Amino acid sequence: MNKIKLSLLFLFSLALGWSQIPKLEKDLKVLDYKIINNDTLKVHWYNAASNNSKPTGAIAFFFGGGWVGGSYTHFQRQALYFSQRGLTTFLFDYRVETRHKTSPIACIKDARTALRFLKKNHLIFNIDPEKIISSGGSAGGHIAAATATLNTVNELTDDLSIDPNPFAMILFNPVFDNGPNGYHGSGAKELIEDDFRCYCKSYNSSNGKWARLFKNNFQDLSPFHNITTQTPPTLVLFGSEDHLVPVETAYEFQEQMKDQGNICQVVIYEGAKHGFFNGVRSKVNDTNASSAKYFFDTLQAADDFLVNFNLLASSADVKDYFE
Numbered sequence: 211m212n213k214i215k216l217s218l219l220f221l222f223s224l225a226l227g228w229s230q231i232p233k234l235e236k237d238l239k240v241l242d243y244k245i246i247n248n249d250t251l252k253v254h255w256y257n258a259a260s261n262n263s264k265p266t267g268a269i270a271f272f273f274g275g276g277w278v279g280g281s282y283t284h285f286q287r288q289a290l291y292f293s294q295r296g297l298t299t300f301l302f303d304y305r306v307e308t309r310h311k312t313s314p315i316a317c318i319k320d321a322r323t324a325l326r327f328l329k330k331n332h333l334i335f336n337i338d339p340e341k342i343i344s345s346g347g348s349a350g351g352h353i354a355a356a357t358a359t360l361n362t363v364n365e366l367t368d369d370l371s372i373d374p375n376p377f378a379m380i381l382f383n384p385v386f387d388n389g390p391n392g393y394h395g396s397g398a399k400e401l402i403e404d405d406f407r408c409y410c411k412s413y414n415s416s417n418g419k420w421a422r423l424f425k426n427n428f429q430d431l432s433p434f435h436n437i438t439t440q441t442p443p444t445l446v447l448f449g450s451e452d453h454l455v456p457v458e459t460a461y462e463f464q465e466q467m468k469d470q471g472n473i474c475q476v477v478i479y480e481g482a483k484h485g486f487f488n489g490v491r492s493k494v495n496d497t498n499a500s501s502a503k504y505f506f507d508t509l510q511a512a513d514d515f516l517v518n519f520n521l522l523a524s525s526a527d528v529k530d531y532f533e
Contacts, residue, residue: 229533230489230505232290243302243327244320246365249310251320253327254282254301255335256293267341267521268328270300270357270376272321274348274485277314277420278307284347287489288509291531295513295522298337300328304353314349314420314431319365321346321353325374341521344376345512347487348454351384355433358441362430378519379444380512382487383452387459388424388432434459437466443473445515447508449482477511479504 236256244251258266269292273284282301289299304320305312325342332339346354356363357374364370385393429435444467448460460476467474479486482504489505490498509528516522 229493230287230491230502231533232287233531233533234290234294236290236293238286238301244323244365246305246320246367249305251303251305252282253303253324256289256299258296258298258336259294260296263336265332265336265338266296266298267343267377267516268298268300268335268337269343269345269380270302270324270328270354272302272304272324272344272346272350272354274346274350274382275306277317277349277352279309280306280350284350284488285345288345288512291509291528292513294531295526297343297516297521298335300324313423314352315363315423317349317353318356318360318363318431319368321357322360322363322374323365323368325357325376326368326372329372329374330369340377342376343378343380343516343521345380345382346384347382348485349385351381352386352388352433354379355381355384355386355444359433359436359438360431361436375440376442378442378516378521380515381444381446382508383448383455383484384433384446385455386432386463387434387456389428389435390425391456392428392432392434392459393424393455434463434466437463437470437472439470439472441467441470441472443519444475445512446474446476447479447487447511448476449479449484449486449504451481452484454484475515477508479507 238254240252240254242250243253260266271285271289273280273282282303285301289301293299302324305316328342329339344354344357357376358379424431446460448457450457464474464476486504487508490502494502506528513526513528517525
């Protein structure tokens with residue numbers, strides 16, 4: 211429950227020439243991980259930088275985009291960074307409305323398939339199936355959280371004997387409360403209407419394309435409502451000025467986790483809006499320095515979180531890995 215404030219000294223140093231372009235580039239490998247209804251879904255991955263042949267930990271990233279669109283490249287810089295830190299990192303594609311004419315239910319199924327795929331094929335990737343982290347932002351944060359919570363939503367073609375539950379989760383402004391007071395709840399109604407207006411012209415739902423789906427099925431589709439004693443340690447990163455997801459849900463999620471005896475760290479970034487963690491893709495200057503800092507701060511928080519759980523061997527300054 212930390213409040214992160216901008217440091218003028220840090221902003222000044224960024225403006226002198228920092229960027230969020232990785233110093234090292236690596237080739238992404240690619241493989242099909244699921245074929246469903248004539249749709250082929252791919253996973254892109256970076257091998258871990260390692261000096262030995264021991265299985266590594268792994269992190270699976272799921273892009274954001276409102277269950278409507280998005281690209282696996284969303285978390286590519288984070289994935290490249292963590293591969294250099296010793297994790298094998300995966301960028302999963304999944305079905306979305308614009309490309310596959312599907313609903314969030316398909317997104318959830320694909321995320322759970324993805325973690326089952328990693329566990330089933332852990333020898334191929336040389337990863338430890340007991341040390342897989344699930345991560346995502348916004349709607350991707352929703353389905354990342356679904357891997358550990360939404361046990362009733364599964365692809366029937368999956369090997370259901372494989373538990374997709376990850377070792378830990380790192381969630382960037384996740385849409386993980388899909389109940390009456392969450393993402394499509396009364397507190398966010400006006401903003402959700404504006405944000406989704408272009409997507410719901412042919413729908414009778416008044417506050418977003420998927421509002422009715424979630425309202426009628428939140429007990430199955432909302433991670434917040436499915437926390438158990440088995441929900442893994444979680445880091446939640448939120449902006450205080452998020453205009454789409456009520457920030458209070460982060461604290462409520464944390465309380466629910468604690469009530470179940472689970473670990474949940476929440477970090478609130480003062481002044482940050484939805485998607486704040488994306489940073490910039492050019493040289494940092496006076497106008498984009500705050501966005502750049504959020505990128506570094508969230509990446510550092512994620513790194514520190516993984517060090518605390520011995521998924522990374524030692525601490526690092528994330529800025530050292532960028533130009």
